[in-house]
Amino acid sequence: MKLERFIMQIGIVITIFLILLHSDPAICNNKFSTAPTTKPDGKPFKLGYLEGGPYKPYKQHLVAIITQLQDMGWIDKNLKIPRTSDDDTQTLWMWLAENVKGPYLVFDPTAYWTDKWNTKLRKDNKRKVLERLKKGDIDLIVAMGTWAGQDLANNEHHVPVVVCSTSDAVAAGIVKGVDDSGYDHVIAHLDPTRYERQVRLFHEIIGFHKLGVAYENSVAGRSYAALDDIKKAAKEKKFEIVSCYTLSDIPDTSEAEKSVVDCAEKLAPQIDAFYVTVQQGVTLKNLSNILKPLYEHKVPTFSMRGSEEVRYGVLLSIASAGYKYVGRFLAETIAKILNGAKPRDLPQVFEAPPKIAINLEAAQIIGWDPPVDVLAAADEIYQKIEKVDK
Structure with missing residues (x-):
């Protein structure tokens, strides 16, 4: 039994190392330059x-991208993000x-749109954004989330689009497949087996028979939950x-939470395990x-979201090491496009290095x-359930 546990732990370490090696942007995909540059003129x-609306992971993705662009020299490193x-x-x-x-980047104050999770506003914004993109003065647009990706991944314009923070851009119809976005000007970050890996791990640890999913x-909604x-x-x-x-994706967040x-x-009463999915009603205060x-x-x-929810009472999770690695991948993708790479020619798949998190008070x-082997493999162990500031 001890030998089996030792072999399992060694296997976990090797798997994480291989993912790190495979995922490191410094190792993979160096074909295109990421050096800061200006337009030809x-x-x-x-x-x-x-974006589709206010959502914490969107903010976290944006901050990570900006931080990595600073590190790469595209933005002044001395600027402190507020x-x-x-x-x-x-x-x-x-x-x-x-x-x-x-001298390299401008964040246009008139080129920011949020749908505020309102379907009518979403329709209006899509029209406005497409009209603006057709004018040709925007060089690249970040589409944050499923709604934004769905509205900009089309041939109604030809401005480069970088789609971020979607559960499954393929299932949502944003891109055609893992290896090909289907549009010359569109690329979406994909980690096609991330959630399958999560659920598989959850089952290996708990051994449940009935998994509840809301x-x-x-x-x-099915895309957010990675139902496939x-x-x-x-x-x-x-x-x-x-x-x-x-x-979900409604104006009234309290209704979504309820x-x-x-x-x-x-x-x-019907299940022996529950997968906390990503959706509007799953907030820290709720x-x-x-x-x-x-x-x-x-x-x-x-x-599904990650270790932050484990801090506040969810039993387990496996997630990326913060947003640093995916932020680097997205920042380098943006840099390559601005250096002349066609979005469609760039890889969409990036598997962030995993972290296993567990909350011992929730377990109690x-x-x-x-089990000892689960604790040995955990990168983040929370002794207590933290309280959310109201």
């Missing part, structure tokens, strides 16, 4: 931004517009998926409400004693 490149609210990209963008003076039953990946893991590991439908709590209460019925029924949980609440 000596002027800086003008950037734009579109602290703003967790999901507020607009204030950050306007600060960039005011403080980044070139998500909005729409193309976008969960189904692949379910087929391989022979467990049942127990679904419950929520509301729908997730309702699903947790409904599913808790997490304790979601987890309460799951704790009461001793249901182990796994966060549900009466689960973590």
Whole structure:
């Protein structure tokens, strides 16, 4: 038994090393230059931004991209990114517009759009953004999230689009496939097996038979939840998926939050594990409400989003080491495009180095004693459940 555990731990270490080697942007894909440059006329490149609405991971992705562009010399390294609210990209963008003076990049204050999770505003914004892109004064636009990617991945314009922070850009219809976006001017960050790997790991640790999954039953909602990946893991590991439908991508966040709590209460008596998916109603301030019925029924949980939710009460997760690595990948992608690379010619797949996280207080609440090998493989161990500042 000890030998088997030792072999398992060695296997985990080797796997993480290989992923790091495979994923390191410094090792992979050096065909195109990432050096800071200007347009042929000596002027800086003008950037734009579109998002579906306020969402913390969007802000985290944007900060990571800016930080890495600073490290690469595209933006003054002495500029200190200001602290703003967790999901507020607009204030950050306007600060960039005011403080980044070139010579390489300009963040256009008139080229920022957010749909605020409003379908009518989304339609209006799509029209406005496409009209602006057709004018030809924007050199590259960042499409943050599924809505933005869906609205800009088309042949109605030809401005380079870098799609970030989507659960599955292929399933959402943003790009045609893993190896080809389908559009010369579009590229989307993909990690096609990330969530399948998560669910597989969750099953190997817990050994559940019925996995509860709450998500909005729409193309976008199923994409956010990576439902296709969960189904692949379910087929391989022979467990049942127990679904419950929520509301997401709506103007009223409180209504979305209530729908997730309702699903947790409904599913808790029927399941022996719960996968906390990415959606509007899963917020840190709502997490304790979601987890309460799951704790009461001793249901182990796994966060799709990552270790931050483990800090606040989810039992387990595996996620990227912060946003540094994916930020570097996206920053280098932007740099290569501005240096003349065609987005379609660049690789879309980047697997960020993983981190395993566990919350020991959550384990105690549900009466689960973590095996020694799981603790040995954990990069982040939280002794207590932290409280969210209201």
